[in-house]
Amino acid sequence: MSTNMNKKYDIVIAGGGVIGASCAYFLSKQKDLKIALVDLKKPGNASRASAGGLWAIGESVGLGCGVIFFNRMTMQQADATGEDLPPMRPHVLPDYFFEFALKSNAMYPGLWQELKDNHGVDFKFEKTGLKYVMYDEYDKMYADSIVDHIPGLIDQVSWLSAEELAEDEPYINKKSIGALEFKCDHQVNPYRLNEAYLEGARQNGVDLFLETEVLSIEKQGNKVIGVETDAGFIGCETLINAAGSWAAQLSKMATGIELPVYPVKGQIILSERLPKILKGCVSTTDCYIAQKDNGEVLIGSTTEEKGFDTTNTLPELKELVNGAVKCIPMLNDLNIKRCWAGLRPGTPDEFPILGEMPGVEGYINACGHFRTGILTSAITGKLINDLYRGLPLDMDITPFKYDRFLKSTDNESIKVGEADQEVEIA
Amino acid sequence: MSQISPVVIVGAGTAGISAAVELAQAGIHSIVLDEAPKIGGAVFRGPYREAIELPHLDSKLRKKISNIRQQYHDHQAFIELRLNTRVLGPAGTSSLLIRHKEEVSELTYEQLIIATGCHERSVPFDGWQIPGVMLLGGVQLQLKSGLVKPGQRMAVVGTGPLLPLVACQLHKAGVDVLGVYEAGKFSDFAKESRALLNRPVLALEGMGMLSYLKANAIPMHYGQGIVSASGEESLNKAHFAKYTDDWYPIEGTGTSLELDCLAVGYGFVSRNQLSQLFHLEHDICPISGLKPQVDAWQQSSQDNIYVAGDSVGILGGEGAMVEGRIAALSIAQTRQKVTPAQANNKADEYFTLLHKVKSFRAGFDRIGRRREGLLSLLTPNTIVCRCENVTRSAIDKVIEQGVKDITSLKMRTRVGMGDCQGKTCNSYCQDRLGHELKNPDVGHVKPRFPLDPIPFSALSDGVQL
Numbered sequence: 001m002s003t004n005m006n007k008k009y010d011i012v013i014a015g016g017g018v019i020g021a022s023c024a025y026f027l028s029k030q031k032d033l034k035i036a037l038v039d040l041k042k043p044g045n046a047s048r049a050s051a052g053g054l055w056a057i058g059e060s061v062g063l064g065c066g067v068i069f070f071n072r073m074t075m076q077q078a079d080a081t082g083e084d085l086p087p088m089r090p091h092v093l094p095d096y097f098f099e100f101a102l103k104s105n106a107m108y109p110g111l112w113q114e115l116k117d118n119h120g121v122d123f124k125f126e127k128t129g130l131k132y133v134m135y136d137e138y139d140k141m142y143a144d145s146i147v148d149h150i151p152g153l154i155d156q157v158s159w160l161s162a163e164e165l166a167e168d169e170p171y172i173n174k175k176s177i178g179a180l181e182f183k184c185d186h187q188v189n190p191y192r193l194n195e196a197y198l199e200g201a202r203q204n205g206v207d208l209f210l211e212t213e214v215l216s217i218e219k220q221g222n223k224v225i226g227v228e229t230d231a232g233f234i235g236c237e238t239l240i241n242a243a244g245s246w247a248a249q250l251s252k253m254a255t256g257i258e259l260p261v262y263p264v265k266g267q268i269i270l271s272e273r274l275p276k277i278l279k280g281c282v283s284t285t286d287c288y289i290a291q292k293d294n295g296e297v298l299i300g301s302t303t304e305e306k307g308f309d310t311t312n313t314l315p316e317l318k319e320l321v322n323g324a325v326k327c328i329p330m331l332n333d334l335n336i337k338r339c340w341a342g343l344r345p346g347t348p349d350e351f352p353i354l355g356e357m358p359g360v361e362g363y364i365n366a367c368g369h370f371r372t373g374i375l376t377s378a379i380t381g382k383l384i385n386d387l388y389r390g391l392p393l394d395m396d397i398t399p400f401k402y403d404r405f406l407k408s409t410d411n412e413s414i415k416v417g418e419a420d421q422e423v424e425i426a
Numbered sequence: 427m428s429q430i431s432p433v434v435i436v437g438a439g440t441a442g443i444s445a446a447v448e449l450a451q452a453g454i455h456s457i458v459l460d461e462a463p464k465i466g467g468a469v470f471r472g473p474y475r476e477a478i479e480l481p482h483l484d485s486k487l488r489k490k491i492s493n494i495r496q497q498y499h500d501h502q503a504f505i506e507l508r509l510n511t512r513v514l515g516p517a518g519t520s521s522l523l524i525r526h527k528e529e530v531s532e533l534t535y536e537q538l539i540i541a542t543g544c545h546e547r548s549v550p551f552d553g554w555q556i557p558g559v560m561l562l563g564g565v566q567l568q569l570k571s572g573l574v575k576p577g578q579r580m581a582v583v584g585t586g587p588l589l590p591l592v593a594c595q596l597h598k599a600g601v602d603v604l605g606v607y608e609a610g611k612f613s614d615f616a617k618e619s620r621a622l623l624n625r626p627v628l629a630l631e632g633m634g635m636l637s638y639l640k641a642n643a644i645p646m647h648y649g650q651g652i653v654s655a656s657g658e659e660s661l662n663k664a665h666f667a668k669y670t671d672d673w674y675p676i677e678g679t680g681t682s683l684e685l686d687c688l689a690v691g692y693g694f695v696s697r698n699q700l701s702q703l704f705h706l707e708h709d710i711c712p713i714s715g716l717k718p719q720v721d722a723w724q725q726s727s728q729d730n731i732y733v734a735g736d737s738v739g740i741l742g743g744e745g746a747m748v749e750g751r752i753a754a755l756s757i758a759q760t761r762q763k764v765t766p767a768q769a770n771n772k773a774d775e776y777f778t779l780l781h782k783v784k785s786f787r788a789g790f791d792r793i794g795r796r797r798e799g800l801l802s803l804l805t806p807n808t809i810v811c812r813c814e815n816v817t818r819s820a821i822d823k824v825i826e827q828g829v830k831d832i833t834s835l836k837m838r839t840r841v842g843m844g845d846c847q848g849k850t851c852n853s854y855c856q857d858r859l860g861h862e863l864k865n866p867d868v869g870h871v872k873p874r875f876p877l878d879p880i881p882f883s884a885l886s887d888g889v890q891l
């Protein structure tokens with residue numbers, strides 16, 4: 001398409017998942033910039049594969065998407081020590097992540113209204129809460145430990161007795177001993193959220209180059225000046241790398257440095273459409289379960305490092321099914337409609353990579369959102385907008401800058417904090 | 427390549443069984459999977475069996491193909507047939523997820539032949555959902571069961587060689603056939619006579635059907651097609667008109683018929699869901715839909731996967747047989763069961779026949795190429811996607827918003843997200859977007875995994891705790 005040849009944009013966003021789309025939306029709100037978004041859906045792109053949980057507290061304490069992984073870790077630990085299951089320590093992320101997650105979470109009610117009213121796309125924000133359902137004393141100990149870790153959020157949690165849980169969620173296994181509910185953790189329809197950002201951006205004047213791949217990046221000295229795509233060259237002043245699990249390839253082309261972003265595969269199971277059987281989202285130590293806006297029940301999700309492989313595999317699916325059937329026995333009489341796998345853009349310390357790259361001009365990272373990119377897409381878009389415009393930021397993003405990896409290269413490793421060493425997420 | 431591992435073949439139709447037989451002749455074992463309870467595929471399995479009694483295939487070939495079951499029996503020692511077994515998709519990188527009754531399991535393969543056939547193309551028009559409006563295949567099925575006539579007063583509309591065939595079958599079954607409406611112009615058929623003569627016997631037999639229709643006063647209308655169908659509870663009227671070159675109905679040329687059943691046939695679409703789930707490279711084919719890329723030996727973009735028969739482009743029975751055999755020969759070569767010289771020698775005959783079949787088919791395909799006018803047959807309220815109840819106007823709206831590809835269309839409207847996986851609505855969405863954007867490459871409805879729902883119980887160890 002030679003028409004793009006002479007077109008010069010202020011900003012080109014590479015990647016149109018929730019992160020790229022949110023950046024496009026926030027940056028275009030004032031309609032003062034010329035912005036292009038380039039996206040080719042590669043197999044495994046995360047946003048459309050995601051569960052759509054806005055589990056700000058749940059994810060920050062290692063429930064939801066991380067649960068299978070941490071569960072297995074504990075089992076292994078128990079096996080290794082030959083003891084009974086040790087009291088499991090929840091995988092609680094640092095305060096700055098809580099801030100990031102909670103601030104983003106708080107934006108959704110407004111964003112939902114805004115995108116619906118101004119741009120006509122409803123991303124199905126639903127206030128659901130997230131219940132951590134407990135089966136035994138170990139689960140209870142785990143829950144106690146979570147609550148101990150988050151004293152500042154005590155007004156956002158509530159305990160449900162077995163009776164209260166049974167009343168609230170009659171289809172959950174009656175043998176459960178109760179639940180811990182995170183009241184502010186809700187859900188959206190993730191692909192609708194993605195579409196809503198994109199449509200908002202489009203209506204604000206962003207040019208969408210969909211089904212288009214960024215093939216290489218053009219530079220002049222240390223400055224990015226445009227991207228070569230299969231639809232021609234697109235010139236720009238600034239490139240935003242929102243390429244999800246493929247961000248390392250892009251950063252390599254743009255900066256010579258391969259970001260430590262790599263795909264973490266997650267398999268998901270979706271039931272046939274059912275009448276309402278769940279009021280809220282649920283996490284157990286086996287899996288999480290959420291009934292989506294159209295009645296389908298979604299069960300997730302595995303955490304596997306298999307490169308860019310996106311196949312579904314029977315043993316892992318069985319594990320999810322067993323976890324789900326244990327929690328909601330009636331599922332055993334129902335059907336699985338669909339399974340898929342998506343690739344979370346993982347980083348060694350589980351935190352996103354935001355902001356500039358030392359030594360390169362006209363380049364901004366917005367990637368590495370691992371298992372919470374849906375939840376944190378809103379604040380990411382806002383932060384990137386404010387950063388680009390030199391406005392004061394809603395929060396300190398130092399812990400999310402690429403530089404954090406440089407500091408630790410002194411001791412030849414990219415590990416941040418003791419907690420991560422322990423779970424070896426890398 | 428292991429010498430022992432059997433070749434896995436999906437589809438026990440013409441192509442699949444032909445491949446298994448050719449493999450057996452080279453001393454290679456195969457496992458043939460088919461969801462149906464019988465071998466033979468769409469045409470030769472049970473209810474469709476009579477199709478071969480009808481003037482559609484020349485007698486020599488008819489014999490060759492109807493021999494399929496016999497051939498299978500002759501080579502049974504090498505062929506493990508697993509019927510009632512549905513392939514649900516790939517599991518991991520070298521296994522299939524299969525379902526037999528309530529049981530779901532994995533089957534590993536080293537080499538795979540996909541021979542999954544085709545299904546009928548749905549073309550929506552005002553009233554297409556009214557009970558009594560049926561696809562040709564459904565009509566044939568009812569006929570062959572011998573118990574039910576699909577209707578008392580019927581018409582046949584669409585394009586292609588199956589139209590007169592079904593009309594003859596209906597008439598023989600005692601149905602009052604009011605007319606056959608072929609969208610292609612008579613002059614187009616005349617123009618294509620050279621191409622059609624690539625298979626002279628088929629062409630002649632086609633003529634035979636036309637004289638049968640004439641003798642029985644069943645009018646054959648060329649250059650005409652459907653406008654709409656109407657009826658309260660069920661069909662009682664269908665409206666036809668002359669078509670322009672682009673297949674827009676010409677005002678003032680309309681006729682209406684009172685009838686209780688309408689057979690509609692606008693061609694076939696390759697069943698490519700499996701090949702898509704394997705992420706094979708595909709080409710967009712205006713006739714067969716998305717079709718997997720294969721080389722002259724039917725080898726796909728993945729070395730160990732072959733595709734043959736209707737699933738790699740609609741060619742009819744002969745083509746399917748030959749393609750199955752060619753794929754098998756290629757595999758036999760990779761396993762060093764035949765020398766390249768032997769393979770080439772044998773394949774020569776197949777390549778020649780395949781070439782003729784393709785030229786013959788291309789004639790029909792040029793005549794029956796769907797034109798944009800078909801897109802004008804929907805009112806704003808006409809349902810395009812039955813599973814999700816998506817109307818034309820819902821699609822209009824998002825196209826206006828700038829949607830340029832099938833995936834976004836699907837995400838915004840839920841079109842194609844239902845249980846049929848877009849089997850029904852994909853054709854319209856593809857044609858519509860392609861037409862709006864003047865570009866046939868609009869993406870496609872991606873099949874989901876597994877291809878059919880599976881019970882949770884098939885994967886669970888039962889309720890615990």
Ligand SMILES: Cc1cc2nc3c(=O)[nH]c(=O)nc-3n(C[C@H](O)[C@H](O)[C@H](O)COP(=O)(O)OP(=O)(O)OC[C@H]3O[C@@H](n4cnc5c(N)ncnc54)[C@H](O)[C@@H]3O)c2cc1C
Nearest residue numbers: 015017019040042046047053214244266342372373374375
């Ligand atoms: C199974 C699963 C469940 C999840 N559940 C949740 C959840 O409940 N809540 C939550 O908050 N998060 C969840 N996540 C995480 C969340 O989905 C991701 O963090 C988020 O989607 C990342 O968004 P992204 O835009 O960075 O990546 P993506 O959505 O992958 O988008 C990147 C896009 O860039 C494209 N691209 C890459 N390279 C190029 C190129 N060169 N040219 C053009 N385009 C390119 C890709 O194809 C892709 O379309 C889940 C993830 C998975 C896999």
Ligand SMILES: Cc1cc2nc3c(=O)[nH]c(=O)nc-3n(C[C@H](O)[C@H](O)[C@H](O)COP(=O)(O)OP(=O)(O)OC[C@H]3O[C@@H](n4cnc5c(N)ncnc54)[C@H](O)[C@@H]3O)c2cc1C
Nearest residue numbers: 437439440441461467468513542543563735736742743746
């Ligand atoms: C309704 C209809 C009527 C037709 N009528 C005629 C006619 O009268 N004359 C003519 O020459 N041609 C006709 N054709 C075309 C004809 O089917 C062929 O050209 C030829 O027989 C195709 O052979 P094949 O092996 O490619 O496919 P088929 O013979 O159709 O075999 C494909 C097989 O694959 C199986 N299969 C598909 N997917 C799966 C899966 N996921 N798991 C397990 N099994 C699977 C199917 O059950 C089927 O048995 C007709 C086609 C259709 C659909």
